[in-house]
Amino acid sequence: MRLLWDCLKPYKLAVFALLLFLIIQSACEILLPTLVAGLINQGIQKADADFIETTGIYMLLAAIAAMICSLASGLISARISTRISSDLRQRIFFKVQEFSSNEIDLFGVSSLITRTTNDITRIQTFLLYLLKMGILTPLMMVSGIIMAVFTSGKLSLVLIVTLPVMSFVIAWILASMIGYYRSMQAQFDLLNLVLRENLTGIRVIRAFKQAGHEMERFEGVNSEYTRLSIHTQRRIGVLMPAVTVLMSITTVTVMFFGSRLIMNATMDVGSLVAYVQYINQILLSVMMTSMLFMMYPRLITSLTRIVAVLETRSSVVDGCRPEARIHTGIVEFKQVCFSFPQAEAAVLNNVSFTAQPNQMTAIIGSTGSGKSTIAKLLLRFYDATAGQILIDGVDVRDYTLHNLREKIGYVPQKAVLFSNTVAGNLRFGKRSASREELLKAAGIAQATEFIQAKEAGLDTLIAQGGANMSGGQKQRLAIARAVVKKPAVYLLDDSFSALDYTTDRAVRQALKAETKDATLIVIAQRISTIIHADRIVVLNEGQVADAGSHEELMERCGIYQEIVRSQFQQEELR
Template sequence: MLKLFRMLKPYRVGVVFVLLMVFVQALSELFLPTLMADIVDNGIAKNNIPHIWQIGGIMLGVALIGVICSIVASYLSAKVSMGFSRDLRSRVFSHAQRFTLKEFDQFGTASLITRTTNDITQIQQVLTMMLRMMAMAPMMMIGGIIMAVSKDAQLSLVLVVVIPVLALLILLIGRSALPLFKAMQKKIDRLNLVLRENLTGIRVIRAFGRENSERERFDQASGDLRDTAIRVNKIMAFMMPAMMLILNFSTIAIIWFGSIRIEAGEMQLGNLMAFVQYAMQILFSLIMVSIIFVMVPRASVSAGRVNEVLDAVPDITDPLSPSLTVQKGRLEFRDVTFSYEGAEAPALSNISFEAGPGEVTAIIGGTGSGKSTLVSLIPRFYEASEGAVLVDGIDIREMAQEELRSKLGYVPQKALLFTGTVAENIRYGYAEATDEEIREAARTAQAEEFINGLEEGYDSPISQGGSNLSGGQKQRLSIARALVRRPEIYIFDDSFSALDFKTDARLRAALKRETQDATVLMVAQRVSTVMDADRIIVMEEGRIAGVGTHAELMETSDVYREIVSSQLSAEEVAG
């Protein structure tokens, strides 16, 4: 947690002012019992009314100063902690944006959300408490001990017994609670994961009638979190009564021994009253520390989890020197092998091919043959284990990621849209795109007809995830988003699967005109989609099983012939 608190440097002026206000507040609270003792001993005992009014006025002024300092300290501590949490949240978010898919797989989406929200909120709350209570507690304790000893050193021996007992109690409770707080954060991750899967997969759940099993799964995750939270709260619930019991017995002991000293003439009544208040201030400062101990273990767990994200080094980093482009739109795979983390066998093995501007290279193969994995290496979502991927004649590991991705127009296998309007989703591919460029991209993607049919046209709202559009409509908007970018290389990862054959044919014809100067890489399941490609790469079990045109592969590749015969009739094959 101390590592994260280094980010407080921009707020050091605010922190100093908080500590200053807390210090003045502590002084005012420590001065009040002495003034009260003076009123009792020199005012009430001697029936000196003017003295009572005089010291009472001073007490009122001191109390007012303490109140003002408390308000200012509360305001500044809240401002500092909220600013700190905002900066930390932005830093975690920005760092996570640089992650490769490997790091996302490692942490998990649900856990990253929890770390960015719940964990940082825990740290923020503790920081607020620390600025106020953690600073106040030692000042009150040290000041209270000094003032108590000044009133009566012998009576202070009661505190010598009580303070270690309280400190030991706080330590034992803190050590018992820490493992449970760690477990709680992991169980919050699990609950978020179950909830996220349930909400995003609601259609599948309902289609298969699995509502009850999902409810049981959620109840199990929620109940598991509840049980751990109850165990933690039982420990914490024990702490306050135990402390109050010690506090009350301490008060009884002080009054008991103090009355003996008053009777012996070794102490005045006012000093005893002041001593009791100083003792309460000392013990309450320990209780303040105990409240911090309730929150610090959980916050320290949260800080550790946030640090894990910040300390994670992305598997893919940019080179120190800029690359020098010698060709435009040329793509090459040189003996590329790739394995997923922890996988027993490579997902891709010895992949080599070239694709140039004006060419359409299609990739086809069975499920799990490595088609999507292959194209995910081009934008460096993953890093090749062996070999090299070259764009414009340069190894992509020697290119800045921003430069590389600016050359690509990527249409993912699963069409993903963002909340906003239709125009905003298309403009997502190129922020500077004009309205005419957006319309042109939509026309090429065969999306204009359905867009014009919407109530507000290009200004029509898109729901979260594009849930108010069909699968084909979402795919066409995703394609338009890539087209408006006008990149050197287009990557279509099975992006026509939700389209009917007529729309598919029109779209491919329009794309051929639009992308004639670019390199096109097209992953597809349908043979009809790839038949006209300049080059077809046939994948099988992560390897290239054949390369050529449709006619060439029909003669040379058994795998391709099997795919064709499973999809097309004999007449279509002959045609």
């Protein structure tokens, strides 16, 4: 709950105004039964028309004041809860931007989406009720009890029995719901995960005729979520009728004993009517409080999940040398080792090599040899578990993340495009890039032809995930985005896999001319992509098997020879 109090601090003035309106509303509503009692005893029973008229005006004014205060408090509480949910959503988004890939993997993408949307919506709903009902109901309850005791001390003995019983029933039911809410939220994350995987992989599912299997999988997860929801709703279903029955019993009991007091002339009719209204206000406050408590288990579950994100510290932090800058881009790996958390085997083991400016350094190896991990370590998506990675003689962990990444032009293994125009995607590399710079970069990536073939050219809208682009077009746009950046280090992770051999060759030749003053690191599977590289690093099971030019490796590296022979044989078969 500390998180909520911290979120409320910036809105102290609004909360104070809300409290003022609620106090006035509570005073007006608690005044009405007293006016009704006077109207009956002094006006109706004594046939005093002037008193009836005057009291009626007071009652109307009190009702209008209560209504105005209720509207004002409703608007203020809605504004505060909406602003706080917006603040929380922003804090989580900014926090996730700081996370390394370790923390992203720890929480899971689907869970982070659910926490940013579903959990915060629940917190917003609870805050809305808390600010309105959570303040008003205690005021109504306390003032109602005071007025009830003042009106008739004997009848107030009924409350001594009723209130503890109602409180026990509410507490017992709500305590049993907390575990179910936690299980429901975890199951909701799983439901979201299955749905997300199904939607993103729908083509693969259809191609392999696995729609039936996926339906069964979703049905299983959905059925478990439904089961948990039904169990929770059963308990909620018991709560409200139980409270209603207790309220009815209390009202009947008060009426029974109140009528006896009237018959004994120790209580007048107006006071009994006022007392019943006070009791109703008290019990209504208890019911409204129970509704608030029904939401409390879900709130605690959502808050716990939000706090877990906000209090998680990234395993990758800014370096201690903010003045350090990358200039020439000399990349050195020195005895680098890396293991994923809780993994049994290391992904990289004592990897060492150097990539120089004005040279193309290629990295090749079998699937799972650790090629893409090298790119992730260089960009500090993860930190090496041992050894050093240096750029211009400075450990990458000493650079600030901004200074490190602004000088690396990264093209990921899977080209990622955003819902924006072609120009907007290319400007991810450099926000201030002119259209001439964009077209030049597109030309180097051999993307000019298909861009200009589109009616809108650079202003062509790209669909979500680049759905309206082919694999080769997406890769070329990703390469162009890196070129626009004009970095000191180009890092291309299997970025030619979707290109035909002619385009592959043209892009490599254009890149060679463009990157003559920069370090070019190309991670590839195809020999044809890296055959003319100045230096080729061969990885095998996370270790450097050998390094050298194509000719040198063909003479002495058996693993490289095997890769070359297998690919050339496959090409001949085509």
